[in-house]
Ligand SMILES: Cc1ncc(C[n+]2csc(CCOP(=O)(O)OP(=O)(O)O)c2C)c(N)n1
């Protein structure tokens with residue numbers, strides 16, 4: 001099905017926001033001003049956006065340690081996120097969570113997560129809630145090729161099938177868990193979808209570096225899971241991570257020229273640009289205008305993050321409980 | 325004596341013990357680093373550089389790079405130990421005991437007792453713990469509070485490279501399961517380390533790192549260094565502190581604590597974990613119970629607050645015990661009445 005011009009512009013903008021957000025963090029982190037561990041999502045934008053463009057705020061997502069892209073795609077505020085990563089008390093989580101714990105429940109974003117494999121069971125609960133509510137909403141968990149090896153993920157898949165939860169397991173295979181290759185760590189010779197299938201789910205596969213592949217695949221997946229009583233589904237997207245596992249990773253596990261190659265041949269944003277301009281759906285000028293606007297928006301978010309209020313010692317003690 | 329970093333003391337001791345005893349095996353995530361990649365095995369060693377070169381030296385059977393599966397890592401350590409091996413299992417971050425707690429707590433810790441003393445489980449569970457990197461609530465915790473309370477486990481918290489060497493060797497040769505807690509912020513610490521390939525420090529024997537008559541300070545790990553700096557500062561004012569490095573929280577060297585408090589009459593415990601049901605509370609209770617008559621002031625414990633660990637720099641430093649907070653506590657017990 002053909003996307004409208006507006007939908008195309010929006011999808012491109014969303015991917016571009018994630019890209020520039022991450023590229024900018026990659027630069028700013030090197031100044032030492034940003035604290036903590038940061039895992040960048042660059043290269044995988046088509047997955048987050050191709051999934052989340054189908055969702056409403058009533059649909060839930062559960063994210064990972066590499067969560068910025070999922071958060072932005074699900075509608076988290078760019079400025080609030082930048083402030084959070086800079087540790088400001090004006091950040092989305094008041095500077096208490098940081099990069100690995102960004103959440104915005106009002107947007108249906110149930111949290112990034114520092115514990116690999118923790119998200120899938122949470123999405124089963126959210127998927128059961130969606131089933132009970134009976135309005136065709138879904139819960140989506142993003143998991144990497146590393147997270148798919150956690151017992152928690154196996155339990156979640158089986159329990160989702162048994163309970164007919166409206167849960168979708170989106171596996172982002174970017175070929176690495178930290179420094180380990182997926183063909184080593186995923187015992188089915190790297191095939192995650194077939195493992196999910198063995199749990200009794202309908203599964204799909206798509207090209208995670210191609211927005212249209214993700215978007216069209218997810219249309220089918222969602223059509224299926226939104227039907228009450230159908231239960232869960234799983235989808236594996238093959239994708240690429242452009243940066244290191246975390247900022248500072250020397251990446252000696254990569255092959256020679258690997259990063260240049262994936263940036264040249266597997267860049268979802270370049271691919272999107274090429275396909276929409278070749279098909280004359282959008283012009284280069286349309287996209288250039290978005291590029292400029294996004295760059296300015298990111299610049300503005302950094303300006304705001306630098307100027308924002310810092311937390312104080314008293315803030316440590318708040319938000320542990322609602323009442324105590 | 326050689327000068328080496330805390331992390332190198334870990335690596336060297338493991339290498340020496342693997343050399344000495346072929347039953348010693350190691351397992352953990354990314355401990356080889358680069359498995360199944362173009363860069364190949366050991367493209368990048370473990371993220372803490374505590375296993376660099378071991379795979380090349382001892383091979384894939386004895387240096388086992390695992391998927392992200394903490395429950396199975398700890399369970400495999402249990403099974404290896406019950407089958408005559410001496411596993412050293414690594415959790416990349418101590419916080420991940422959450423994923424693997426059943427195997428640690430209900431299995432490894434309890435086999436010997438449940439089986440009526442008929443078995444042994446010589447597993448070493450190494451894990452990097454502690455705050456100081458703004459790694460937030462799930463990558464910064466000090467977990468000794470939880471593990472020390474588990475009967476059947478021994479818990480070690482070295483504070484210097486030399487102690488790493490002596491205590492880790494004891495842990496590997498011990499027939500009971502041992503949790504070995506390595507503070508992330510100490511990995512780069514340099515110090516003199518004995519060369520003796522049989523250098524061992526017995527468990528349950530604290531180390532007196534500063535001697536004084538006026539107040540007893542008890543601590544472990546990273547915070548021990550903060551306590552020493554406070555003691556040195558106060559020494560210049562003529563105030564003498566006994567600084568006791570517990571080395572192991574289970575077993576606990578009660579005698580060293582009580583002997584010191586009998587002289588000083590004043591106690592400050594400095595603990596990286598939250599206050600409720602903590603090491604600090606445990607030791608204060610011990611002293612109240614067994615050295616009540618010697619006390620000149622109520623014992624104090626310096627802990628972080630009863631909150632998860634926050635992310636932002638300002639918040640994390642407000643959260644953690646600091647030299648200033650320790651000094652304030654020491655002055656408080658000194659000025660009592
Ligand atoms: C329970 C747990 N184990 C280990 C880690 C350390 N860790 C963080 S990310 C990661 C790799 C995750 O790989 P994958 O799921 O493929 O996600 P990717 O990083 O590729 O996005 C590991 C081992 C963790 N955070 N939590």
Ligand SMILES: [Mg+2]
Pocket residue numbers: 144145146172173174175176177178
């Ligand atoms: Mg991965």
